[in-house]
Amino acid sequence: MTTQATEITDDGLLRRIIAGDEEAFKLLYRRTHPAIYRYALRMSGNVALAEDVVQEVFMTLIRDAKRFDPARGTLGGFLFGVARNHLRKRWEQEKRSVPLPADIEETGSRHLGGPNGNGFSAAADSSLESIETAVRVRQAIATLPENYREAVVLCELEEMSYEEAAVALDCPIGTVRSRLHRARTMLVEKLREGHAMSKTSGVRE
Amino acid sequence: MSGDKIRVDCARFGEILHDIDRPGALDPGLVESALAHAESCSDCARLLTEAESLDLGLRTLVAQEANLQASPRVEKALLREFRDQKAAVARRRFQWQVAVLGAAAATILAIGLVLHQRLAPKGGNNVAQQSPQVAPIVAPRNTQIQQAAQSQANNSEYAADFVSLPYADDPSTLDDGAVVRVNLSRSALAALGMPVADTGDAETIPADLVLGEDGTPEAIRLVSQTTSEQSF
Numbered sequence: 001m002t003t004q005a006t007e008i009t010d011d012g013l014l015r016r017i018i019a020g021d022e023e024a025f026k027l028l029y030r031r032t033h034p035a036i037y038r039y040a041l042r043m044s045g046n047v048a049l050a051e052d053v054v055q056e057v058f059m060t061l062i063r064d065a066k067r068f069d070p071a072r073g074t075l076g077g078f079l080f081g082v083a084r085n086h087l088r089k090r091w092e093q094e095k096r097s098v099p100l101p102a103d104i105e106e107t108g109s110r111h112l113g114g115p116n117g118n119g120f121s122a123a124a125d126s127s128l129e130s131i132e133t134a135v136r137v138r139q140a141i142a143t144l145p146e147n148y149r150e151a152v153v154l155c156e157l158e159e160m161s162y163e164e165a166a167v168a169l170d171c172p173i174g175t176v177r178s179r180l181h182r183a184r185t186m187l188v189e190k191l192r193e194g195h196a197m198s199k200t201s202g203v204r205e
Numbered sequence: 206m207s208g209d210k211i212r213v214d215c216a217r218f219g220e221i222l223h224d225i226d227r228p229g230a231l232d233p234g235l236v237e238s239a240l241a242h243a244e245s246c247s248d249c250a251r252l253l254t255e256a257e258s259l260d261l262g263l264r265t266l267v268a269q270e271a272n273l274q275a276s277p278r279v280e281k282a283l284l285r286e287f288r289d290q291k292a293a294v295a296r297r298r299f300q301w302q303v304a305v306l307g308a309a310a311a312t313i314l315a316i317g318l319v320l321h322q323r324l325a326p327k328g329g330n331n332v333a334q335q336s337p338q339v340a341p342i343v344a345p346r347n348t349q350i351q352q353a354a355q356s357q358a359n360n361s362e363y364a365a366d367f368v369s370l371p372y373a374d375d376p377s378t379l380d381d382g383a384v385v386r387v388n389l390s391r392s393a394l395a396a397l398g399m400p401v402a403d404t405g406d407a408e409t410i411p412a413d414l415v416l417g418e419d420g421t422p423e424a425i426r427l428v429s430q431t432t433s434e435q436s437f
Contacts (some may be wrong), residue, residue, distance in 0.1 A: 020291045022284065029283060034274040041273065054275045058283050130265040137262030152313050156263045182224040188255045191262070197414070 010075040018065050021182055032076060035158055036083050042153045043087055045142055073167035080154065080168035087110045134193075140190040148183035155180050211235050213242040218249045222256055367415055367424035371398045375417050379424055382415040386428070397425060 008027070016024035033054055040050035060067070060082050068078045078093055154165040155176065162180075166173045213221075218239055224230040225239055243249045285296050367379060368403075388409035391401045401410060415424040 037275045051275045055279050134265035135263035181223050
């Protein structure tokens with residue numbers, strides 16, 4: 001992406017998109033879609049569904065970009081909100097429950113560390129311990145109830161502020177904060193259990 | 206800040222534990238007090254270590270998944286949709302413009318017709334004032350002939366066939382030209398090549414003129430009524 005391209009704000013790109021500028025759409029898509037995709041993937045644990053959600057979010061933007069109201073928050077928050085609605089709709093349609101950890105593990109190996117995956121960042125800490133911790137954290141996140149999982153995904157993995165997450169989740173900031181605290185407590189407990197279990201199995205071996 | 210040390214106990218530590226490492230979430234003095242409490246409390250120290258371990262796992266996960274993105278197929282599909290949508294918008298805009306232009310044309314036409322209807326009688330009056338001998342134009346010739354026949358029956362009127370005028374150059378007007386009933390003086394008839402004998406008191410003689418498209422008389426016939434004694 002050029003320096004000039006990064007200087008254009010999301011709102012500026014959106015105005016150009018409404019005027020029919022395809023390049024602006026391409027720029028905005030490439031800038032914002034990875035976060036939406038990661039969110040959908042982490043929430044669903046399903047690559048195909050995550051891609052469908054991304055497609056539907058940007059279809060909404062193409063067909064009805066004027067729905068976004070800058071007074072209500074950032075474009076990113078709006079897109080996350082649309083993604084969340086699509087996800088929920090899909091879950092209702094497909095009567096899908098919370099994804100199984102195995103699903104996450106499958107998609108995770110494909111995307112994050114598999115032989116053909118492209119997920120590893122050069123900046124990532126490649127120590128075995130941190131990778132194992134990350135795998136356990138990912139599994140633990142996948143088992144959280146939806147509301148808590150959303151809070152962790154947005155505030156911890158997408159590094160959103162409480163305010164941004166509140167816009168995306170359409171709830172008060174205090175609710176985001178309390179859900180995140182509860183979710184982190186649950187994650188710590190799960191990691192503790194996992195650690196205890198691995199110690200036990202290590203002793204048996 | 207007042208400089209007073211904020212007191213943190215185990216309960217308070219548990220409340221703020223997950224915000225200790227979040228930038229800007231807590232007052233720096235409170236963070237300092239919480240860390241000081243953890244140094245003196247083994248349970249809270251363990252909680253802090255577990256929270257830091259979770260943070261490490263989360264940060265590693267973020268780094269690992271930083272390059273995750275949807276397949277290029279999605280972008281292609283979206284760009285195709287963008288173009289389709291753009292074309293549809295352009296099409297709708299064109300249709301709207303055509304509709305507006307059509308409505309404008311219809312409005313102008315309607316205004317023109319209204320104006321024409323309002324101005325037409327005035328024009329007729331003007332003509333009548335300028336040449337009072339000219340009778341109103343009635344209809345195309347076929348209709349006129351029927352009317353003339355009726356007129357003959359009702360008013361004992363007699364008319365000969367039309368005779369082309371000397372300078373007539375459009376024979377087709379005899380079939381479809383407009384017919385005008387006029388009262389012409391003998392001198393005017395003579396000028397048209399139709400000399401008329403003196404008929405006594407009558408100063409003008411009724412005649413039907415067939416007009417060409419440009420309004421030029423192409424043919425003439427004299428009309429004789431029972432009361433008049435014109436000779437042909």
